[in-house]
Amino acid sequence: MKQDKAEKIIQKAERKAAKAAKQVELAGKKAEAAKQKQAARAEKKAAQVAKNAEKKAAKHAKKAEQATKKAQLAAQKAQEKQAKVAAKIAAKALEGEEDGAGGKKKKGKKKLLLILIPVAVAAIGAGAFFFLKGGGEEEEAPLEPIPIPLEYLLNEVPITALPVTGDEVLVYQEEVPPEPPAEPEAQDGGKDEAGTPGEDGGAPAGEEGGEEEPAAAPAEEELGFTKILYRYEGLKNPRSLATAYAAVMSTEDAGFSLVDETLLRIDPPESYGESGSLQLARNIPAGEDGTGGGVQSLLLSWEGTSCSVLLDMPEGRVHDPKPEAPVSGSTRRGLSDLEAIHPSKLGLPGESMEAYSMIPQEGSVRIAGAVCMRVNIYSAGNQFAGSYFLSNDGKLYKLDEAANAVVELEWE
Incomplete structure (x- = not known):
């Protein structure tokens, strides 16, 4: 009796094990299918990006070829024109040789001109070569889309990214370097451009009593933070996406606040337009060693079907409005x-x-x-x-x- 019961328990356990194994096998097949689907999607997207890049490269190559032909034609015409001028001057020089003694000076002058003509032709040819080699301002290479980010990294601190999905959405990332500091105005030290003494009577450099001490090298100004811009294109409703993201990032867990340009906390407006912007910021405490800290800022802008997120580390602190001065007893209501x-x-x-x-x-x-x-x-x-x-x-x-x-x- 007990043996029958034990066999039933064993059979039941075997059936459960077989069922579990089947479920594991099915889950493995689903995972493999999902992996293959994701790989195929990524391969398709990469192929599309490569195709677009090839089209752009072919377009630029065609433009470069056309520019090369134009430059070669211009150089050829310039050489022909200079050759005609040289031949005309040479003919006049030969005529001058027949004028006798009075024409010797003229002859020498014509020879000098003939020497200068090949130099001018060489200079024109060098200019054409410089143009053909891309001596002008080069066109910036177009940005390539990146995978949709799940997190932003701002000063090595991860931040939840804009929640975007869909193969039709393209994301571009670029750096926004800080503006260079304004150059200080040059001081002439009382001298004019020729180095002569100014109205203050100072002697020019190099003469006794007029030697100037070498100016101290200006201190190198620390460059500002290099901002990071993420641009999303192909969105269906960027306004709703940006405002919903701002609401989530303004929760206590995320720690961001809606601020103005002075990092003052403000109340959200009643509504947003089809195009607009808003700024989120939060204070980051410094580490135990005193490093790090500061302010993290996210500037969201949207218009049409695109939205951008600008990551920055501005100076200052996120702060509340100053408390208003207490009103007088005559106006207070209770x-x-x-x-x-x-x-x-x-x-x-x-x-x-x-x-x-x-x-x-x-x-x-x-x-x-x-x-x-x-x-x-x-x-x-x-x-x-x-x-x-x-x-x-x-x-x-x-x-x-x-x-x-x-x-x-x-x-x-």
């Missing part, structure tokens, strides 16, 4: 004023606030930059009548729960 107001001013029925109870709430909120206290009002029977806010600058607001917004009310 619970006593709210108790004395007519209910109609609050959108409530009745002739007196005595029929209502007011319960201040813990904490405070900020409305239009002012700190406000929230007060919930209840009618008879403990029925909720509404939420109101008293600001420290004497303003009164009512919460519109349907619109999830506040409306300013008049006291009088």
Whole structure:
């Protein structure tokens, strides 16, 4: 009896093991299929990029060939023209030899001109060669798209990247070097361009009493941070993507805040346009050795079907607005004023606030930059009548729960 039971348990275990093995095998096949699909997609994308690069290279090669032909034709015409001029001058020189003694000077002059003509022809040929070899300003190579990044790396600190998917989206990355510092104005030391003494009577360099001390070499100014720009093209709704990303990055976990150009924390606007920009920033604490730290900034811009993210490390600190100066007692409004107001001013029925109870709430909120206290009002029977806010600058607001917004009310 026990043996039969044991055999059943063994058979059951074997069936489970076989089922698990089958599931593992199926999962392996799915993973292999997904891997092959991803590899095929990557290969297709790489082939498309290579094809585009070949087209661009062929286009540039054709332009270079046309420019070469033009330069060769121009050089040939210039040589022919100079040869005609040289032949004409040579003919005049031969005529001058027949003028006798009076024409000897003229003859010498013509020979000098004949010597200069080949030099001019050589100079023109050298210029044409310089043009053909690409002596002019070279065209910058077009940027190649990169794989869609999952993270940005700003000063070796990873940051969650813009959440973008889709084969139709192209991403480009480039560096934005800092602007060079302005050059200081040159000082002539009281001398004109020729090195003669200026109006102050200073002697020119090289004469007694006029030697100038060598100017100290200017201190090398530290260059600013090299910004990193990510440009996304082919997006369906870049405005929604950017604003949703800003909302996620403004959470406590991410630590970013919406700021203005001075790194002052600001409230988000009520709406964004089809094209626009916003800046996110956060403070980074320095390490135990005192290195690192600073501010990380993400400048988001969008327009049409494209969006860009500019990574920067600006100077300064992300900060809150300065607290407003306390208002005078004559303009301050409090619970006593709210108790004395007519209910109609609050959108409530009745002739007196005595029929209502007011319960201040813990904490405070900020409305239009002012700190406000929230007060919930209840009618008879403990029925909720509404939420109101008293600001420290004497303003009164009512919460519109349907619109999830506040409306300013008049006291009088």
